[in-house]
Amino acid sequence: xxxxxxxxxxxxxxxxxxxxxxxxNGHKVTSSTSDRVWAAVGTLDYTPNxxxxxxxxxxxxxxxxxxxxxxxxxxxxxxxxxxxxATHDRSLVMFANxxxxxxxxxxxxxxxxxxxxxxLILTTGPxxxxxxxxxxxxxxxxxxxxxxxxxxxxxLHSIALDNHExxxxxxxxxxxCGKKSIGxxxxxxxxxxxxxxxxxxxxxxxxxxTLHDDVVHVAESGNDVSVALDEIFTNARAVGRxxxxxxxxxxxxxxxTYEVLNERGCHIPEDIxxxxxxxxxxxxxxxxxxxxxPSFDMGVEAATLITNGNDHxxxxxxxxxxxxxxxxxxxxxxTE
Amino acid sequence: xxxxxxxxxxxxxxxxxxxxxxxxNGHKVTSSTSDRVWAAVGTLDYTPNxxxxxxxxxxxxxxxxxxxxxxxxxxxxxxxxxxxxATHDRSLVMFANxxxxxxxxxxxxxxxxxxxxxxLILTTGPxxxxxxxxxxxxxxxxxxxxxxxxxxxxxLHSIALDNHExxxxxxxxxxxCGKKSIGxxxxxxxxxxxxxxxxxxxxxxxxxxTLHDDVVHVAESGNDVSVALDEIFTNARAVGRxxxxxxxxxxxxxxxTYEVLNERGCHIPEDIxxxxxxxxxxxxxxxxxxxxxPSFDMGVEAATLITNGNDHxxxxxxxxxxxxxxxxxxxxxxTE
DNA sequence: TTGAAAGCGCTAACAG
DNA sequence: CTGTTAGCGCTTTCAA
Numbered sequence: 001x002x003x004x005x006x007x008x009x010x011x012x013x014x015x016x017x018x019x020x021x022x023x024x025n026g027h028k029v030t031s032s033t034s035d036r037v038w039a040a041v042g043t044l045d046y047t048p049n050x051x052x053x054x055x056x057x058x059x060x061x062x063x064x065x066x067x068x069x070x071x072x073x074x075x076x077x078x079x080x081x082x083x084x085x086a087t088h089d090r091s092l093v094m095f096a097n098x099x100x101x102x103x104x105x106x107x108x109x110x111x112x113x114x115x116x117x118x119x120l121i122l123t124t125g126p127x128x129x130x131x132x133x134x135x136x137x138x139x140x141x142x143x144x145x146x147x148x149x150x151x152x153x154x155x156l157h158s159i160a161l162d163n164h165e166x167x168x169x170x171x172x173x174x175x176x177c178g179k180k181s182i183g184x185x186x187x188x189x190x191x192x193x194x195x196x197x198x199x200x201x202x203x204x205x206x207x208x209x210t211l212h213d214d215v216v217h218v219a220e221s222g223n224d225v226s227v228a229l230d231e232i233f234t235n236a237r238a239v240g241r242x243x244x245x246x247x248x249x250x251x252x253x254x255x256x257t258y259e260v261l262n263e264r265g266c267h268i269p270e271d272i273x274x275x276x277x278x279x280x281x282x283x284x285x286x287x288x289x290x291x292x293x294p295s296f297d298m299g300v301e302a303a304t305l306i307t308n309g310n311d312h313x314x315x316x317x318x319x320x321x322x323x324x325x326x327x328x329x330x331x332x333x334x335t336e
Numbered sequence: 337x338x339x340x341x342x343x344x345x346x347x348x349x350x351x352x353x354x355x356x357x358x359x360x361n362g363h364k365v366t367s368s369t370s371d372r373v374w375a376a377v378g379t380l381d382y383t384p385n386x387x388x389x390x391x392x393x394x395x396x397x398x399x400x401x402x403x404x405x406x407x408x409x410x411x412x413x414x415x416x417x418x419x420x421x422a423t424h425d426r427s428l429v430m431f432a433n434x435x436x437x438x439x440x441x442x443x444x445x446x447x448x449x450x451x452x453x454x455x456l457i458l459t460t461g462p463x464x465x466x467x468x469x470x471x472x473x474x475x476x477x478x479x480x481x482x483x484x485x486x487x488x489x490x491x492l493h494s495i496a497l498d499n500h501e502x503x504x505x506x507x508x509x510x511x512x513c514g515k516k517s518i519g520x521x522x523x524x525x526x527x528x529x530x531x532x533x534x535x536x537x538x539x540x541x542x543x544x545x546t547l548h549d550d551v552v553h554v555a556e557s558g559n560d561v562s563v564a565l566d567e568i569f570t571n572a573r574a575v576g577r578x579x580x581x582x583x584x585x586x587x588x589x590x591x592x593t594y595e596v597l598n599e600r601g602c603h604i605p606e607d608i609x610x611x612x613x614x615x616x617x618x619x620x621x622x623x624x625x626x627x628x629x630p631s632f633d634m635g636v637e638a639a640t641l642i643t644n645g646n647d648h649x650x651x652x653x654x655x656x657x658x659x660x661x662x663x664x665x666x667x668x669x670x671t672e
Numbered sequence: 673t674t675g676a677a678a679g680c681g682c683t684a685a686c687a688g
Numbered sequence: 689c690t691g692t693t694a695g696c697g698c699t700t701t702c703a704a
Binding site for chain 2: 285
């Protein structure tokens, strides 16, 4: 049997479809008619069609989210934050994972557009900026996460970490721990990464420490870590400054780095210090010192930016937080 | 300016809306008209409205997913598997997280119904069974994950682990490692948990080992672990059988268990063995032996069950896989 | 191959 | 307070 429609309910309750619609949406009706309508809804097992509602309203009550890689603890927590707001707001979350393939980003934005999402949260790179701007200009609020929005466009917001400060936090902590020769693993050419490197480098410079380019290496996935680490160690030794610390500038690299270091018999923190971006459940267990992003909160705020519906572009910058554990050979008195 | 509609495109291209629709859907039209239509689509920046399409079709091209807790590695991988199929199929994934609150499950199923999802994948408990059955009977394919579907209803599929076998795998491995007194931490009264316990208990019995109820404790969240562990140790000591192994029957408990054991100065595997359900990135690093579920594949198969659109109810059972590492004091010759 | 027209399920004016 | 009526944007017969 086909689904009951509003017409069926109207017939069964002996009222017009308009009245049924009113009852369903909580508008004023006599309680006796309202009762009849609800009774009909019950017996016919009627479920309103959100699609049709969306057609009329011009948009759905769905928040679109495009995630780079759900595997990263940062994105996972972000997602949970978004979902929390959505549930509270009786919205839904529509989700797409690009699996780090840039060419998929634009397609996903397009699909979200077709779905007439009420807002879009995206963690994509600049490749989608044009489409996103367009999208925002037409009235759909968009929030770019982990990167500053490209321009001052109405409805185009952003929420990002103060990446420069994150770099500074790392550098300061390492200096306090007496580290002198630092190697860096980062996740590619995103601005977030280069800002962190800048903050790191500048702060080190204040203490007369130089971060040379040949000890800063990219590792897009965990697989590259071993090779990158080799390069870093070799280059540093060549100039007589053996590495005493490895910095992971993206959370995804931490597992593999820790593993490779272990495999080579490097003890943390005795032989080498390790500090990473993004906190994750096992970091505490393993005593890894990290600079954490408030990822859940960022999800909450991103979603709120959408549910609020304020056109005025906002650019929220969140502060990173140093979580001191033992992986940098921290002394008894913690810095925090 | 408002969005362009199919009418605008038709006017601009000097054709009827029917023709535009045909072009958009790849039906047969003269190439010259087709060109004109596409040109108009371009200049007007027309994006088709998926909602309207859905109204007509009676359903959207969205797959609904209700997840218990995205934090668990099992659900996360499942989600990625689902997303992979969806992307391939040009469908979207609509997602809701219940945060383990049962009372939210039904509401989410309802919302998914209103959205006219093309299929529903759910990891909820039996509380939603009635609604789900209803849903399936009306023609929307539903896949219950990690639990057998309640009945033989058309369109109501399920995909689950052979939990009994998982329990058996754990028991066999522990016996091979010479373990004799086992304590169990599980995640509550779900059938998955009790089946694992049964498999464990029965296999142990075959080797004349008894798993007493007083060393099987529930720990809904990581917070309870410490208390539960206390109980287990105390009870076992009372009967002169000090615990030599802790089994975590759900992945979420593993972090906390490992941590508590560490805090108490118990070395793994010298003082106590640890084996857990569900593999996760850090397990390899930490040398934790686990029984893994093919969670990504389960996501892929669940989604495929929906995109295939076969009414006939299917009940897929997947095999668990023992991943031997060092946390049970494994000898040189691995069992696998 | 194309157009006219009806309608998917629902909402919102506008009367009454 | 309630019914009538006209759409929302798109698809699909049915003719031409």
